[in-house]
Amino acid sequence: MKVLVTGAAGFIGYHLCERLLVLGHEVIGLDNINDYYDVKLKLDRLGRLGILKAPELKLVSGEIHGDKFKFVKMNLEDKINLPNLFAHHNFDIVCNLAAQAGVRYSLEHPFTYVESNIVGFLNLLECCRDFSVKKLIYASSSSVYGLNDKIPFSTDDNVDYPISLYAATKKSNELMAHTYSHLFGINTIGLRFFTVYGPWGRPDMAMFLFTDAILNDKPIKVFNEGNLSRDFTYIEDIVKGIVATLIEDRKDLALYQLYNIGNSKPVKLLDFILEIEKCTGKKADMQMLPMQPGDVEKTWADISGLKEAFGYKPDTSISYGVRKFVEWYKKYKEINSSDS
Template sequence: MKVLVTGAAGFIGFFTSKVLLEKGHEVVGLDNINDYYDVNLKFSRLKELGIDRDDAEEFNNICKSSTNSNFTFVRMNLEDREALPNLFNNEKFDIVCNLAAQAGVRYSLENPETYIDSNLVGFLNILECCRHNDIKHLVYASSSSVYGLNKKIPFSTDDNVDHPISLYAATKKSNELMGHTYSHLFNIPTTGLRFFTVYGPWGRPDMAMFLFTDAIVNDRPIKVFNHGKMERDFTYIDDIVEGVVRIIEKPVTERVNNNELYKVYNIGNNNSVKLLDFIKEIEVNLDKTAEKNMLPIQPGDVERTWADVDQLIEDYDYRPNTSIKQGVKSFVDWYKGYYS
């Protein structure tokens, strides 16, 4: 298949592109390479896919991979209402996997406009391009943050998600509503994926795994919010991508026949880990004790997440299962190598 992967220089988009290429698919990667975090990390990911930084610097320039003839990259803004439709018209995609978004809960308190531009205007542009280009299936990233103030554990896709507590979460909930609307009106199969606290090698510098490791290595205190009384369903990157690729590859013919064009799944480890236990595992792998600065819970944060993945198991025979012990070791090994 020919697959458009947006956010291809990002954490999940990079690995998704890599696995799809390994499985023989043709991939066009799209990313605007914004400066929300270190762009050098984004260009390094692209280098792993055979894309030269000088070529990728220019907007709307189609770059061919030097290592895989099935991969091309284009630097583009999702909200560009001329360039994106032209890309769809020229490339004739079978599947679209939209992983591009302005990420981060806390950043949405400081720069709300960027979330509207990328996550709402950009997603609408994706939907319109799918509508007018006979796209067989749109797979897109949602987030566990949509569960907001929900108290029932574990979080199920059958739960009501009308109480988000950050603008980021509200935009992801909006994406699901927009996907439902386009599925209903224009018969486009759409699948939303609620990711739960993704971590692993090549991970984002604004995420806990990276922040804690970087601080401990460099003898800085780590910020432990809610005085450590937090639990997360930490999900290893390989487990996330395995779920994404299974959903991309499985034909949606049966869903279309059953008029189930719209679907949402949780992808999580189906396990809630205490934040202090997570930190302890990092300390073990670094052979170093963290200096902990205990702080109140931050606006937009939730105390606990835990994914119910029964629907994923039922429809795709898949359950993420990488342990924290395995996952943390892999990240720390990568961090030491990359920043050596």
């Protein structure tokens, strides 16, 4: 199939592109390569896909996969060039992983979230409508559950009370997707991601922040005095779930679908830190702090829907996942220090 993956320079997008190429699909990646976090990390991910230069609005072929993987630097909200891209490529499926991420960043930069996550998503929906794309997979987030105190979180739960603008934009995406499924017959599948971690992960997330600080003898910020739990989900498990929704043609399911995609085994933050200590061989200097605005105490995914529909079965232990990240982190930092 020919698949458009937006957010291809991102953490999940990069890994998804790698997997789809291994499976023999033709992939076009799109990303605006913004500076929300280290641009070099994004470019290094693209380098692993064979994209050594990413000129604005120009589709380039990779030097590893040839014409099987092409990349374009573009904003989702570009109402001229995104439709042009769809006009020149008959996409079988679109997987939208592009978004302005981060709960705390949304407190300071609200307009960025509306432009990227709402205007950009609408532009993508319109392209799917106008160019007869029959299937759209898109990233939602566990953040939509807000202060939900029912455990585990289920897609049947009420999510009308988000506590960050980021969460509100993700809830908006789900509502917009439902409208386009209903009106135009587009099969839309929303995946509510729960804390994803692993090699090539984002530097603004706990896994990267904690490992970096511990290895460099710096204190780590532990919010809510450590009384937090997260449904940490390893990247390979996440990609397996996405690929299943992309590839399997389940005509017996409704056009509009929503699923949690997580590990369904919440881990206490202090236990997570302990695993990093084991893998680094160093003790963490923990700076205990109160809860942050927009944050929640616990996340836990009910993944029964995705399991029943697509056979999703995460099986990566936290000890294995943390070890693989720490190994990657050390190697990545060593390569970059020798290059500089």
